[in-house]
Structure formats: C-alpha cells, structure tokens
Amino acid sequence: MDKVSSRTSTDPEKHADASSLDSDQPVVNEKLERVVWRKLDIWVLPVVSLFYLLSFLDRTNIGNAKVAGLLTSLHMTPKQYSIALTVTYVPYIAAELPSNLLLKIVGPNLMLPTMLTLWGVVCTLPRFVMIAVSDFSLTVIVGVVKTYHGLLACRFFLGLLEGGVFPGLVLYLSFFYPRQRLQTRVSTFFSSASISGAFGGIMAYGIINLNGKHGHSGWQWIFLIEGAITVVVGLVSFFFMPASPDHARFLNDEEKSYIKAKLKEDGAISGDDADSFSWAEVGKAFVSIHVLIVGIVFFFSGVVLYSLAYFTPSIIQTLGYTAAKAQLMSVPPFAVAFVVAMIAAWISDRYKCRGIVSSVCSVFCIIGFAMFLRSKNHHVQYGSLFLSIPGTYAMAPAISTWNANNAAPHVRRATAIAIGFIMTNSGGILATWLLGSLSPPPALHQSDQAAAHLLRVHGRVLRAEYPLPGTREQEKGGGARTHEPPSGGSWARRQKRVVCV
Numbered sequence: 001m002d003k004v005s006s007r008t009s010t011d012p013e014k015h016a017d018a019s020s021l022d023s024d025q026p027v028v029n030e031k032l033e034r035v036v037w038r039k040l041d042i043w044v045l046p047v048v049s050l051f052y053l054l055s056f057l058d059r060t061n062i063g064n065a066k067v068a069g070l071l072t073s074l075h076m077t078p079k080q081y082s083i084a085l086t087v088t089y090v091p092y093i094a095a096e097l098p099s100n101l102l103l104k105i106v107g108p109n110l111m112l113p114t115m116l117t118l119w120g121v122v123c124t125l126p127r128f129v130m131i132a133v134s135d136f137s138l139t140v141i142v143g144v145v146k147t148y149h150g151l152l153a154c155r156f157f158l159g160l161l162e163g164g165v166f167p168g169l170v171l172y173l174s175f176f177y178p179r180q181r182l183q184t185r186v187s188t189f190f191s192s193a194s195i196s197g198a199f200g201g202i203m204a205y206g207i208i209n210l211n212g213k214h215g216h217s218g219w220q221w222i223f224l225i226e227g228a229i230t231v232v233v234g235l236v237s238f239f240f241m242p243a244s245p246d247h248a249r250f251l252n253d254e255e256k257s258y259i260k261a262k263l264k265e266d267g268a269i270s271g272d273d274a275d276s277f278s279w280a281e282v283g284k285a286f287v288s289i290h291v292l293i294v295g296i297v298f299f300f301s302g303v304v305l306y307s308l309a310y311f312t313p314s315i316i317q318t319l320g321y322t323a324a325k326a327q328l329m330s331v332p333p334f335a336v337a338f339v340v341a342m343i344a345a346w347i348s349d350r351y352k353c354r355g356i357v358s359s360v361c362s363v364f365c366i367i368g369f370a371m372f373l374r375s376k377n378h379h380v381q382y383g384s385l386f387l388s389i390p391g392t393y394a395m396a397p398a399i400s401t402w403n404a405n406n407a408a409p410h411v412r413r414a415t416a417i418a419i420g421f422i423m424t425n426s427g428g429i430l431a432t433w434l435l436g437s438l439s440p441p442p443a444l445h446q447s448d449q450a451a452a453h454l455l456r457v458h459g460r461v462l463r464a465e466y467p468l469p470g471t472r473e474q475e476k477g478g479g480a481r482t483h484e485p486p487s488g489g490s491w492a493r494r495q496k497r498v499v500c501v
Contacts, residue, residue, distance in 0.1 A: 001290075004070050007406070008080070013041055017058050024375055027167070032254070032255060032258045034434070035255065036251070036255050036258055036259055036426070039250055040176050040259075041185075041254070042175070043240075043242075043248070043250050044173075044176055044242070044248075045185055045188055045189065046167075047237055047240055047241055048169050048172065048173060048185075048186055048190070049189040049192040049473055050164065050233060050237075051112060051116055051169060051188045051233075052165065052166065052169055052190065052192050052193060053117065053192035053193070053195055053196045053199070054120070054196075054226075054229070054230045055116075055119075055162050055165045055166070055235060055399070056192070056197075056231075056309070057140075057196040057199065057200050057226055058119060058120070058123050058158065058162070058226060058227060058230055059088065059158065059162060060196070060197070060200065060309045060310055061200055061204070061222055061223065061226055062084070062085070062155075062310070062344075063309070063310045063311060063312065063314065063406040064201065064204035064219075064222055064313055064327060065204075065219035065222050065223065065386035066081060066219075066230045066313070066314060066490055067204075067313045067314060067317055067323045067326055067327060068216065068217070068218045068219040068323060068327075069205065069211075069212075069217055069219050069224060070219045070253045071200035073150045073217050073219065073220075073483065074147065074151060075148070076148055076386060080148060081431050082432045083126070083147075083152070084151055084152055084155050085155070085310060085428075086429050086432050086433075087152050087155045087156050087159070088156070088158055089164060089425050089426070089428050089429045089432075090156070090159065091156055091157075091163060091200045091220060092158035092160070092163040092425050093163065093425050093426060094158035094163065094423050095159075095160055095161075095163025095164055096163045096164055096167050096418045096421050096422050096425070097295055097422065098164075098262065098292040098417065099115075099163055099167070099168060099418075100164060100167045100168055100171055100414045100415070100417060101277070101414055101415070101418075102164075102413070103164070103171060103172070103414070104410065104414070107124070107375075108168065108171075108172045108175075108243055108473055109238075109241045109242060109243040109247070110238075110240065110243075111164075111168070111239040112165070112168055112169070112172070112237075112241065112267070113234050113235075114234075114483045115161050115162070115164060115165060115168075115234075115236045115487040115498050116165075116230060116234035116237060117230075117234030117235055117335045118161050118231075118234075118428075119158055119162050120227050120228070120229075120230030120231035120233075120234055121152055121227070121228070121231055122157045122161060123154075123157050123224075123226065123227025123230060124380055131239075139161055140371065140399040142486040146298065155198075157216065165421070167264045167414075167418045167421045169189060170186060170400055170401075170404050171404070171413070171414055171415050171417055173185050173186060173189070174404055174413065175244050176244075176245060178265070178266035179266050179405045179450035180266065180349060181349065181399035182349075182401050182405065183344045183345050183348050183349050183354065183397060183398060184342075184346060184348075184349045184398045184400045184403065186345070186400055186404075187341050187342060187344065187345030187348075187394075187397035187398075187401075188342065188345070190341065190393070190395070190396060190397040190398050190400065191338045191341040191342060191393065193309070194334045194335070194337035194341060194389070194390075195334070195335075195338055195395045196334075197309065197330065197331075197333075197334030197389075198330075198331040198332075198334040198335045198338070201313065201327045201328060201329075201330040201331040202227075202328070202331055202434060203222070203225070203326075204222055204327040205227065205263075205324055205327040205328045207222050207225055208221070208222070208323070208324060208327070221293075228353075235362045239247055245259045245260065246260075252361065255302070256386045259347040274311025274489070277411055279281075279474050281409065281411040281412040281415070282411060282412070282413055282452060285407065285412045285415035285416045285419060286415070286419065288370055288407070288412075288416065290405065290406055290407075291403070291416045291420075291493065292420065294399065294403050294420060295419055295420060295422075295423040296423070297358070297399055298399060298403075298421070298423035298424045298427070298476045299424065299426055299427040300427060300428065301392070301395060301396055301424060301427065302424035302425060302427025302428050302431070302432065303422065303427040303428070303430050303431045304388075304392050304430075304431070305392050305393070305424070305427075306425075306427065306428035306431040306432070307391050307431040307434060308385075308388065310432065310435070311432070311435045312330045312331050312333070312334075312389070313326045313327055314326075314435075315385075315435075316329045316330055316382065316385075319378040320378060320380055320382055322382070332386070333385040333386050333389040333390070334389060334393075336389070336390050336392075337389045337390040337392075337393035337497050338388075340390035340391075340393070340394045341393050341394040341397060342391070344357050344361060344394040344395075344397075344398065345394075345397060345398070348398050348401070354398045354399070354401060354402040354405075355398075355402065357377045357394075357395075357398045358359065358395050358398045358399050358402070358415075360389045361392070361394045361395035361398070362391065362395055363390030363391070364387050364388070364390065365387070365388050365391035365392050365395070367384075367387050367388075368385065368387030368388025368389070368390075368391060371383070371384035371387065372384040372385075372388070381467075396424075399420070400420065400421075401416075403416055403417060403420045404416070404417055418447075442497065443456060
C-alpha cells in the first residue's frame, strides 16, 4: 500500500492517493461531482452553520438584553456596558491564533463541540443555579453573577471559549471544499449570523414576556434559554462532526479519494513536509503583504459588523419604538442580509471576483449609513438598515474566503485566517466605544459619521489590495507556495483568470 495513503490522521491533508493527487491532469467525474458536494452540504455545512449561529447569538444577545432592562437591573452606565463588551474581545482575540493552530492537533471533531458546549454552560449555568440550587458555595457564585462584575467575568470566559470558533470553522471547511467552492459555503455559515440577528430578535420578543417568572427578569431568561440550547447542540454535535473527509462515515472510499484529488488539484492540500508545524510558516504569515493589507480590511469591517450586531436593537429604539417592538423590528434587515449574502457568494464563486464583491457591498454600507445620518425621517432611517446590514453581512464572507484562498501550506493558512479575525475583533472593540453611549441622538450621529468614514477607508484599502501581484508568488525549489500552488497542471491554465479570487 502507498505510504501516504496508509497514514492515520484527523487532517485531510495527510491522506492522499499518490496516483491521483500527484497528477497534473484535472480531475473530472461528473457523477461524483454532483454527489460529493451535495453530501458535504447536507452533512457538514448545517452543523457548521448551527455552530456559528449559536456563537453569534450567545455573543450578541447582550444587545437584546440591554433593551430588555439589563442596564437598569445591574445599575450599569452606558460606559460600563461598553466595558462589558470590550472584556469579551480581549480573550477572544488572544484565543484565535493558538486555537487555530491547535485545531489540527486536537481534531476539529473534538475541539469545536467542546468549545460550543462550554460557552453554552457559561451562558446558562449561573442562571440555572439561581433557580435550582441553594448550596452555600454556589450561592456565592450566584451572588457574583447578579452584579456588574459578575457580568464581566461571564463575558470574559465567553470570549475565551468562543475565540477560535469563526477562524476554526473557516479552516475546517477548507479541509473539505476546494477554493472555488469555498465562499458559497463560508457565506452559508456566516449568513447564519444574520439569521441569529433575526432569530435572536424574535426569541427576545417572546422571552421578555417571561419577565418576573421564578423571580427573574426578562433579560436573564434570554441568557438562560439561549445558553441551554447551545449546550444541547454542543453535546449532540460530538456524534455528527467528522474530523476530515477520511473520517466521514457518509462518504464511500471512491468519494473520499475524489475529494482529496480535488483539494490537491486546487492547491488546498500539499505534501507532508510543507504541512508539518513550523514557526517559520507562522512568521511568514505575519509579514505577508497580502495578509497585512487584508487585515486592515478585516479591522474596518469588524467595526461596522459589530456596531450593527450589538446595537441594532438600541438604534431602532432611539427611533421611538418600545423595547419589545425594537426587538421585533430588528428582524427584517437581518433576514434580508441572509438572502443578499447568499446571492453575493454565488456571484463571487461563479465569476471568481471576491475583491469586487467586497467593494460593492461596502458601497451599500456607505449608502445606508449616509441615509441614516442625513435623514430626519425615522422611517427612512429604519429603511437605511436594509442597506447597511445586508452590505456588511455580505462583505464579510467574501473577505474571509479571499484570505483563506491565498495562504498555504496549512500552518500559514491557519495563521492568516486567525490574523484576519484578530483584526476583525479588534475592530469590534472600537465599535463598542463608537456606539457605546447611544442615549442622546447626537452621539449616535457622531458614531455614524465615524463608521461611514471607516467604510470609506476600507474601500480605499480594497482598491490598494486588488491588483497585488504577490498573491501568486511561489517559492523556489520546494513545492510549497506562498499564496498559491506551484505553477503547472491545472493552476498554470488558470493563472490569468484568478486575479481577484
């Protein structure tokens, strides 16, 4: 038996049939082409999408809790609320790179469900203990979480456990899908963030009616119920998440070989030596011009993304709606964002133009913020959210896939993905302070001006990034690549038409 194909690993890049993967000839099998990707879309993609939906829901439901009376119950000021949001990002950012590097070692089928279960416990357990337990030691914990400082502690551990989720999921999908099929799948699971905005608004609208039940406020019930759902999904996902195509029970041997051949042809996997852990590869990601420039784009995108994710209910409330109505009114813009993100993903994958798609989406964001800033009509201001939110949520998957597509081998790709999301969440810290004091309308308008300015800078950075020739740079002598696979074979034939992929 071939030495390579006889290995056992949780990483798809370690399993390769030399006879099929070493060939420069394109792999064509129309029957398998239809069956394989459909199977992955049925078995892998829904699990990944549910992971990110719950991640975003549990991280941003504090925005719904704020409207439901969190600040009043804990006697918090708007400044303290911004601090609570910022506390989440510090461990979140710190965890992203190490967790992405550990994903390959531990195995995504173990690491990702464990993270999901534990952060659900962080959201749920304190509230559960308040209802069911009276032991002294636990009562001390309960007394802590009933205060502002207890909230800070919970948000810290939530950020620590969620830090590796998004970069880990992008990396995980790259184990299964070739480059040209990746953005549609990344957009599908990222669009679950927009669904979480809609779903969270609907849930919060219903949950706050439990206000006073068992002595707990409506905002406390938001954390309890949504956290409990996360714990259940995390435990169940241990049984449904394959570590790699080779460990997918729903694939037969022929289908597994076909996936590995497509990944090899597409440059998503390479040799064992290139993919062994190397601190040098980590360092190369940090000095890559492509990674650094796209990192700037990630930062400004994060500012806008988290501004809308955390503050949309509060923004709507400032337009004169009640707390309950504001929760419900936040649903339609996020629902539209899901549809727009999927359309943008199809265009991006079909025409291989991730940079152009990102730029167009950022223009929609700018128009939306400009409408909100200049108009005095509350209906127009609410309508502007149907441009800014879809534009933001369609732009992020394109940038994320762009970054993942242009880095290899595995260690460098894992590092580049983590750097991108470190920058995104650094932008989230700025967002919490830009819109953290929303009480008077003038502060909201000043924040909108700042966000619109950041979007304009983001557009300029995209223009600078788009023509970079370095994304096709290759190393000499080895078969490893800086951003793309070595020339020859199918890649040589496609060189001239993947400039913006």
